């Protein structure tokens with residue numbers, strides 16, 4: 001069965017057609033830029049552009065960078081504040097005429113990792129951390145999602161949210177080397193381990209491709225592995241949501 005998976009991020013909106021029985025992409029990946037300001041109507045236009053690019057008429061699964069309950073966004077970390085209270089599922093359905101299932105982006109990425117990737121058959125608590133514009137987290141207990149964990153939103157030192165200190169966009173903003181940023185990311189990981197005692201941490205998002213550049217700086221005593229899908233876990237997991 002094939003489903004269009006879409007991963008809405010703070011800087012890009014990516015999609016591909018996914019074979020949900022194998023977790024493999026069966027089309028090339030297509031990316032459009034997240035519109036400046038990331039307002040609902042503008043993002044919906046780009047989502048529609050992506051759907052049209054694939055000439056897609058079937059079901060769509062979509063990861064979205066916010067807390068999502070019953071299709072409604074409840075937070076807005078790196079997107080326009082007017083998303084809060086917006087029914088994302090309805091907005092995208094109305095704009096495209098297709099059936100959508102929308103969930104938090106890191107929850108979606110984690111779903112790919114526990115279904116087909118590094119977290120498959122792992123017992124206990126598995127945390128997917130996506131490192132990109134923000135820091136997303138997807139939490140699974142014995143393979144079952146506990147939705148909407150927002151570890152990146154925990155305040156840290158003078159930062160309102162720890163993601164403002166340790167995300168990939170913080171690395172770029174503060175012009176940090178991977179060594180400097182890796183130390184920050186390690187602090188974030190130590191906080192995560194202290195608070196949640198996971199059995200495994202999986203790294204996704206843009207940074208998962210660069211893990212060799214910072215893995216020596218990580219001092220936590222919990223297995224930490226890349227998702228195995230490079231930057232595609234969000235797309236694959238989004239498609240799985242629509243099942």
Ligand code: BGC
Nearest residue numbers: 065066067077078134135136
């Ligand atoms: C949002 C999360 C999201 C993460 C990654 C954060 O700013 O609060 O909901 O999962 O970014 O996109």
